[in-house]
Amino acid sequence: xxxxxxxxxxxxxxxxxxxxxxxxxxxxxxxxxxxxxxxxxxxxxxxxxxxxxxxxxxxxxxxxxxxxxxxxxxxxxxxxxxxxxxxxxxxxxxxxxxxxxxxxxxxxxxxxxxxxxxxxxxxxxxxxxxxxxxxxxxxxxxxxxxxxxxxxxxxxxxxxxxxxxxxxxxxxxxxxxxxxxxxxxxxxxxxxxxxxxxxxxxxxxxxxxxxxxxxxxxxxxxxxxxxxxxxxxxxxxxxxxxxxxxxxxxxxxxxxxxxxxxxxxxxxxxxxxxxxxxxxxxxxxxxxxxxxxxxxxxxxxxxxxxxxxxxxxxxxxxxxxxxxxxxxxxxxxxxxxxxxxxxxxxxxxxxxxxxxxxxxxxxxxxxxxxxxxxxxxxxxxxxxxxxxxxxxxxxxxxxxxxxxxxxxxxxxxxxxxxxxxxxxxxx
Amino acid sequence: xxxxxxxxxxxxxxxxxxxxxxxxxxxxxxxxxxxxxxxxxxxxxxxxxxxxxxxxxxxxxxxxxxxxxxxxxxxxxxxxxxxxxxxxxxxxxxxxxxxxxxxxxxxxxxxxxxx
Numbered sequence: 001x002x003x004x005x006x007x008x009x010x011x012x013x014x015x016x017x018x019x020x021x022x023x024x025x026x027x028x029x030x031x032x033x034x035x036x037x038x039x040x041x042x043x044x045x046x047x048x049x050x051x052x053x054x055x056x057x058x059x060x061x062x063x064x065x066x067x068x069x070x071x072x073x074x075x076x077x078x079x080x081x082x083x084x085x086x087x088x089x090x091x092x093x094x095x096x097x098x099x100x101x102x103x104x105x106x107x108x109x110x111x112x113x114x115x116x117x118x119x120x121x122x123x124x125x126x127x128x129x130x131x132x133x134x135x136x137x138x139x140x141x142x143x144x145x146x147x148x149x150x151x152x153x154x155x156x157x158x159x160x161x162x163x164x165x166x167x168x169x170x171x172x173x174x175x176x177x178x179x180x181x182x183x184x185x186x187x188x189x190x191x192x193x194x195x196x197x198x199x200x201x202x203x204x205x206x207x208x209x210x211x212x213x214x215x216x217x218x219x220x221x222x223x224x225x226x227x228x229x230x231x232x233x234x235x236x237x238x239x240x241x242x243x244x245x246x247x248x249x250x251x252x253x254x255x256x257x258x259x260x261x262x263x264x265x266x267x268x269x270x271x272x273x274x275x276x277x278x279x280x281x282x283x284x285x286x287x288x289x290x291x292x293x294x295x296x297x298x299x300x301x302x303x304x305x306x307x308x309x310x311x312x313x314x315x316x317x318x319x320x321x322x323x324x325x326x327x328x329x330x331x332x333x334x335x336x337x338x339x340x341x342x343x344x345x346x347x348x349x350x351x352x353x354x355x356x357x358x359x360x361x362x363x364x365x366x367x368x369x370x371x372x373x374x375x376x377x378x379x380x381x382x383x384x385x386x387x388x389x390x391x392x393x394x395x396x397x398x399x400x401x402x403x404x405x406x407x408x409x410x411x412x413x414x415x416x417x418x419x420x421x422x423x424x425x426x427x
Numbered sequence: 428x429x430x431x432x433x434x435x436x437x438x439x440x441x442x443x444x445x446x447x448x449x450x451x452x453x454x455x456x457x458x459x460x461x462x463x464x465x466x467x468x469x470x471x472x473x474x475x476x477x478x479x480x481x482x483x484x485x486x487x488x489x490x491x492x493x494x495x496x497x498x499x500x501x502x503x504x505x506x507x508x509x510x511x512x513x514x515x516x517x518x519x520x521x522x523x524x525x526x527x528x529x530x531x532x533x534x535x536x537x538x539x540x541x542x
Contacts, residue, residue: 072479073458133479133503156461164481165460 001241001371002223005029005215006038006063007077007151007177007202010047014107014127017207021112022050024208026058032212032246035223038063038202040077042126043093045086046111052083054114061223067151068093068141070134075151075158077177078141081226085144092140096132099125134160138172147174147232152204153191154182161191175232177202180214180245184360185421198232201243216243217363219370219410237407241370242363249359250284253321255367257286257344260317262372266290266341269368272380273361275350281330282348282355293336301334321346328355362417365390366410373409381424388420428534430493430516433472436534437527439495439518442502443510451492453539456528460485467491468539474527478502483509483517493517497524 009016010025020028029037037055039048039062048064055062064086065079080086100123101109109122132140138148153176156162160176167173175198178187187199201214219239220227231238246252258269266288274283293301301318321344322332329349336342348355365379369392377392395412431447434440441447452470457463458477467473469490475482478500486494493516496502502510502517510517520527 072477156459162459162461164477164479165464165485166481168479168481 001367002035002218002220003033003212003215004036004038004063004218004223004228005032005034005203005205005212006036006065006079006149006200006228007040007067008037008205008211009041009067010039010051011108011110011112012041012044012047012122012126013206014042014101014103014109015206016041016107018108018110019208020206021110021116022047022054022114023116025051025211026054026060028205028208028211029055029060030058032215034060034212034215036061036063036225036228037211038065038077038079038228040065040067040079042067043069043097043124043128043130044109044122044126045083045090046122048086049083050112050114057114061225061228063225063228066090066093068132068137069129069158070137071129071131072134072163073129073158074134074160074163076134076137076141076160077149077151078137078144078146079149079225079229079232080141080144080146081229085146089140089144089146093130093132094124096130097124097126097128098131099128101125101127134164134168135171142172147229149173149175149177149200149232151177152179154178154187173197175200177204178214179204180210180248183245183249183357184243184363198234198240199243200232200240201245213247214243214245217241217367217370219407239407239410241366241410242360244359244363247320248356250324250356251359251361251364253324253356254284254286254361255364256317257321258288258364258368259371261286261288261290261342262368262375264288264290267374268376268378270378270380271364273358273382274380275383277350277384280350282350284344284346284348286344287341289341292338292340292342293334294338298334298336318344324348324356328352362414362421365417366413369413370410373406381420383424386424388423390416390420428536430472430518433493433531433534433536434495434516434518434520437495437518437520437522437530439520442507442517442519443514444516445511446514447493447516449492449516451531451536454528454531454536455491455538456524464488471539472531472536474524474531476500476524478506480505480509482506483513483515486515487513491515495520495527497522497527 052062111119141148150160177200203213205211218231268289270287272285330347333345379390455467455471456474496519499521
């Protein structure tokens, strides 16, 4: 299981901050817990190689990419298996990109190396539109063995639906992207109700603090450009597990805490979400059979400066959940005994203006199962009188027990959760 | 005023003219197709830079009188084919959008507020 953000800019993009130089981007991706990023500057790939070099030292995979502006002013991400394809796409783009940049008006277009040294300034009008139609952009990407993803379809300006009213029929997109403003369940309902396109959650970061603000989880053999492209096409069992906004979505807080449990050695988890309109409460409970915490660790657990991990992964664990409950008129209770597991109860006022959105709980469950195939997980979601429950032991039994962690199991899990969630929301 | 008369006033060439006798009831100018879908009204002459095939779908959806491509822009072949099939008049004019709107406004064509 790997966390990727496939839409980031560097200081080459005129609208990006200067501290998004290659090493700055890699540092930001590292502290956001990402395994891979795609570098997608506007109409150019000149900083990709430097980010790859900076990424190599930090163990971060870097997918060569480009955010291409079509003639209709639609943004399309081209994601490529290697630098050669990306650079060939770049020369095609440069031949079709009129105008020269005016740095005072549009911003500087800095070509930099992995040591934050300025190598020069790109003179093309990277913020401009190419003379290529959106169909031509997509077919060019495909000729060069890349994949084409429509950028931020939830944004009016430069989004394909905003610019063209609807996604043109017959356009061979390999996926669509939503910006951090849209949670995955809403994106599915609006743009791919019948699974028409894989959906990526990406940050579109133009400054370091936004890198990984939205991210996508993928089931890959290893984090490489080739594997990321396989997941987008659903090739060889590689797949997209889901995505969301780690600092916002409650579902990703739950994921973070559950992963801590697994890291600590838990083999069984019970996760329940109980939304009760009558009492205006939203209660999240997570119970594990892990080693538990001693009183000192327990006392420190909600301190944001405390972690038992050496490096921050996604989210800030219990301290962030604690803050989220307090901000929404609720609270956090942790019960733990060494040797007897941990029980976490996070309560929110359901209607509170500052209650974080749930986000996509399907992502949480699929990422947990993909990461630890033998996990016993019991999940319950209740809204008012309705509820559904998923027991992964039962899901696995339906597959004759030998399919733990397989793409087949993950697909079955997804279907069960979609049915369950749809049942909860039915009028 | 019908579409053929409007085309003449703005120095336009009619590319697909099967329904050029259609009456023009108002006007709308925008290059953002989602905006045109939301705010244009039936019988509008639509003034735009966009020449992608989707403009025909949008015109069809909202029952627009015709599409005017400004700055001498020529439609994609797909767009012409779809416009013929859907009987949507397509006009190309060498004039810019500002001029086109001004001429049509002077001739009595008005924007009609949001639908």
